[in-house]
Every structure is written in C-alpha cells, then in structure tokens.
Amino acid sequence: MSKILIRGAKVLGGEPQDVLIDGGLVAEIGTGLSAEGAEVVEADGKVLLPGLVDLHTHLREPGREDSETVLTGTRAAASGGYTAVFAMANTFPVADTAGVVEQVYRLGREHGYCDVQPIGAVTVGLEGRKLAELGAMHESAAGVTVFSDDGKCVDDAVIMRRALEYVKAFGGVVAQHAQEPRLTEGAQMNEGVVSAELGLGGWPAVAEESIIARDVLLAEHVGSRVHICHLSTAGSVEIVRWAKSRGIDVTAEVTPHHLLLTDELVRTYDPVYKVNPPLRTERDVMALREALADGTIDIVATDHAPHPHEDKDCEWAAAAMGMVGLETALSVVQQTMVETGLLDWTGVADRMSAAPARIGRADGHGRPVSVGEPANLTLVDTAYRGSVDPAGFASRSRNTPYAGRELPGRVTHTWLRGKATLVDGKLA
Numbered sequence: 336m337s338k339i340l341i342r343g344a345k346v347l348g349g350e351p352q353d354v355l356i357d358g359g360l361v362a363e364i365g366t367g368l369s370a371e372g373a374e375v376v377e378a379d380g381k382v383l384l385p386g387l388v389d390l391h392t393h394l395r396e397p398g399r400e401d402s403e404t405v406l407t408g409t410r411a412a413a414s415g416g417y418t419a420v421f422a423m424a425n426t427f428p429v430a431d432t433a434g435v436v437e438q439v440y441r442l443g444r445e446h447g448y449c450d451v452q453p454i455g456a457v458t459v460g461l462e463g464r465k466l467a468e469l470g471a472m473h474e475s476a477a478g479v480t481v482f483s484d485d486g487k488c489v490d491d492a493v494i495m496r497r498a499l500e501y502v503k504a505f506g507g508v509v510a511q512h513a514q515e516p517r518l519t520e521g522a523q524m525n526e527g528v529v530s531a532e533l534g535l536g537g538w539p540a541v542a543e544e545s546i547i548a549r550d551v552l553l554a555e556h557v558g559s560r561v562h563i564c565h566l567s568t569a570g571s572v573e574i575v576r577w578a579k580s581r582g583i584d585v586t587a588e589v590t591p592h593h594l595l596l597t598d599e600l601v602r603t604y605d606p607v608y609k610v611n612p613p614l615r616t617e618r619d620v621m622a623l624r625e626a627l628a629d630g631t632i633d634i635v636a637t638d639h640a641p642h643p644h645e646d647k648d649c650e651w652a653a654a655a656m657g658m659v660g661l662e663t664a665l666s667v668v669q670q671t672m673v674e675t676g677l678l679d680w681t682g683v684a685d686r687m688s689a690a691p692a693r694i695g696r697a698d699g700h701g702r703p704v705s706v707g708e709p710a711n712l713t714l715v716d717t718a719y720r721g722s723v724d725p726a727g728f729a730s731r732s733r734n735t736p737y738a739g740r741e742l743p744g745r746v747t748h749t750w751l752r753g754k755a756t757l758v759d760g761k762l763a
C-alpha cells in the first residue's frame with residue numbers, strides 16, 4: 336500500500352502540519368516530514384478532518400436503483416468527504432432480514448468507496464406490526480447495530496418498548512422517525528402561517544414532539560438507548576434537553592437542510608423543498624443550530640433521500656418527499672455552524688464523524704487524526720466559494736434544494752483506510 340504525504344494541512348483547523356499515511360494508517364504527524372517514497376498532496380492550508388460518518392443515508396438498493404445504488408450513493412458519499420454511511424432499511428425488499436443487510440454490506444465493501452453499514456428494519460416490512468429478526472441481523476456478517484423504520488414511525492408503543500428491550504441485549508439502538516401518523520394524515524408541509532396562507536395540509540410540530548416525549552420515557556423505563564432521527568422543531572430540542580438532563584440515554588440528529596432552510600421556500604411550490612420532516616420556521620432553525628452547538632443534538636446526519644426527477648418534477652401534492660444531501664452537507668455545516676461562530680472544526684469533527692461513529696458503533700471510523708489510527712480522512716478547501724451545480728453530482732439523483740446557491744467549502748480529497756477515493760475533487 337502506497338505512502339502519501341499530506342503537506343501543510345490544518346488538522347482540525349489548527350496550525351499547518353504534515354501528515355504521513357502509510358500502510359492504511361496515520362503514520363506520522365509533524366512539520367517538515369520527509370517525502371521520500373511518498374506521493375505528495377499539497378494541502379496549502381486546507382482543513383484535514385477525520386472521514387465523515389453519516390448515520391442516515393438512503394442508498395435505495397435493492398429495489399429503487401433508478402434513484403440510487405450502493406455504488407452511486409457511496410461515490411456521492413466519498414465526494415462529500417464521507418468514509419462510512421449507514422444505509423436506511425426502506426428498500427424493496429425491506430432490509431428486515433439477515434440476507435438483505437448482508438447483500439447491502441457486501442456491495443459497499445466490493446465497491447470500496449465508502450464503508451456501508453446497513454440499518455435493519457425494526458418491524459417486518461416497516462409495517463409496524465411485528466418485530467423483524469433484529470438478533471439475526473445483528474449476528475449476520477453485516478453486524479447490524481442500528482434499527483429503524485425510517486420513513487415510517489414505530490407508532491405502536493408496545494412494539495417500540497419491545498424493540499428497545501430487545502436491542503439492549505447486544506448494545507444496539509433504535510433510531511426513531513418521530514411522526515405521529517394520525518396527526519400528520521394528509522400533511523404536506525409545516526403547520527403554521529405559511530401552510531394557512533397556501534392552503535396546504537399542515538404537519539404540526541406536536542406530531543414529532545409527542546413521539547419523542549413518549550420514546551425518551553420508554554427508553555428510561557426499560558433502561559435502553561434511543562436515537563431520534565432528524566429533529567426539526569424547537570420543541571423537540573427542549574424535550575431532548577430535558578431527557579438528557581434526567582440521564583436518559585438519548586441521542587439526536589439534525590439534517591443540514593433543517594439548519595438552513597425554512598417553510599417560506601414552500602411558497603415557490605417547488606417540490607424540491609418537500610421533505611420529511613418538513614422545513615420549519617426561522618425560530619426552529621435557530622434552536623436547532625444552538626442545540627447542535629451545545630451538544631443537545633449530537634450529530635449532523637444527511638437523510639440523503641434521492642428521487643428520480645419524475646417523482647419530484649410534478650405538482651406539490653404528488654411529489655415524493657426527500658432531498659439529496661451527501662455532497663453538500665459539509666458546506667451547509669460550514670455556512671450555518673462554522674461561519675456563524677457556533678462550532679469550530681473540532682466541533683464539526685465531533686458532530687459529523689466521532690459522535691455518529693460512536694452512536695452506530697462503526698469500528699475504525701470517527702477516530703481522532705493521530706498516529707496509529709486508520710487513515711480515514713477528508714481534506715477540505717474551506718476558502719472555496721462556488722454555486723452548487725447538480726450536474727456535477729456523483730449521486731444518481733439531482734433533487735438538491737441548493738442548485739445555483741452559493742455555498743462555502745469544497746471537499747478535495749477523501750481517503751478510506753489510506754486509499755484515495757477522491758483526488759482533487761474527482762472520484763478515484
């Protein structure tokens with residue numbers, strides 16, 4: 336395996352240093368390191384971060400290869416600086432058996448762009464009625480630790496309780512998509528001033544918050560760990576803050592789009608802004624940013640949800656929900672969290688690498704950038720300014736809300752165990 340010398344990189348935004356990769360590991364860090372026998376990458380003051388880890392990605396394979404595959408999704412991940420992604424279970428067939436999760440896991444390893452850690456469904460067929468074979472998925476070659484019916488809420492309290500009890504036995508975690516189904520029947524967007532004006536069915540904050548409140552109490556009751564997907568409201572933040580102060584073992588994520596965009600955008604009627612949970616208000620956005628900064632929200636997760644154009648380029652009500660996110664996540668976080676002074680690069684490394692790896696138990700990922708650790712790394716040109724051009728995406732889908740928008744920062748290199756997956760912004 337080749338030697339690589341990354342010269343003059345600001346490790347986690349600190350003073351420029353050289354980082355030598357050898358044998359798939361970080362071999363040396365210092366100034367004026369010898370380049371003998373090594374390929375040199377001039378970092379020129381770019382920021383070096385641990386490879387990013389996404390706890391919430393939709394790769395769509397098997398079943399919806401028209402929107403994404405494990406190959407195209409992991410190429411998109413490498414382009415965005417990711418070295419590991421957790422693949423959601425809402426595929427066709429659903430990832431509710433050892434067979435399906437092993438297939439997805441194996442495809443990730445074969446392609447080699449980014450490690451794929453499958454998430455197992457909580458219930459058979461995501462139907463919410465009967466627990467899936469959680470133990471068998473954990474025992475399989477895929478070693479599933481995270482379980483989620485994402486896209487659907489595990490709304491039956493008894494099923495949720497049983498799932499929490501079951502995964503406790505092997506240190507797993509249930510990642511809840513918090514959406515009370517009856518309160519969101521016919522819902523099209525955030526319930527508020529804009530939905531009233533547009534006459535679109537409202538999706539109340541309480542539909543999310545009531546499930547989070549129930550589930551942190553259930554987690555406390557059974558002494559298990561629960562993770563809350565894509566928090567979108569100020570009230571959800573308050574509940575998670577309260578639960579953590581009580582010592583409940585809860586973690587939470589926020590998506591880049593909920594850190595930046597609001598429901599005002601729905602006035603365009605452009606379904607690119609249609610997403611689950613919906614874009615909320617400015618007040619919610621500010622509360623989510625503060626919660627990510629103070630650690631109430633543990634991680635940024637993309638909820639990368641690719642859809643083919645025929646599922647998005649239609650009238651609002653008929654359009655699919657979701658946005659792609661892997662290739663723009665770090666730029667949105669730079670804009671909303673770093674350039675606002677809410678997080679430094681050490682904080683970003685925690686929220687986008689160390690903490691998601693810890694929650695999902697992704698071995699070898701989210702490790703500090705230090706000697707002896709696996710060389711899972713990403714190099715970011717933080718001074719770059721440019722507008723987003725979806726035509727350049729590695730993802731098979733183009734449903735980004737940022738087309739034509741200027742965002743800061745660009746990932747130039749990604750290394751997975753010392754092997755380059757992205758070089759000068761181009762996939763290896």
Ligand SMILES: NC(=O)N[C@@H](CC(=O)O)C(=O)O
Binds near residue numbers: 485512611638657658
């Ligand atoms: N986040 C989304 O808007 N969409 C997700 C599923 C979901 O959470 O509804 C998808 O799979 O497309």
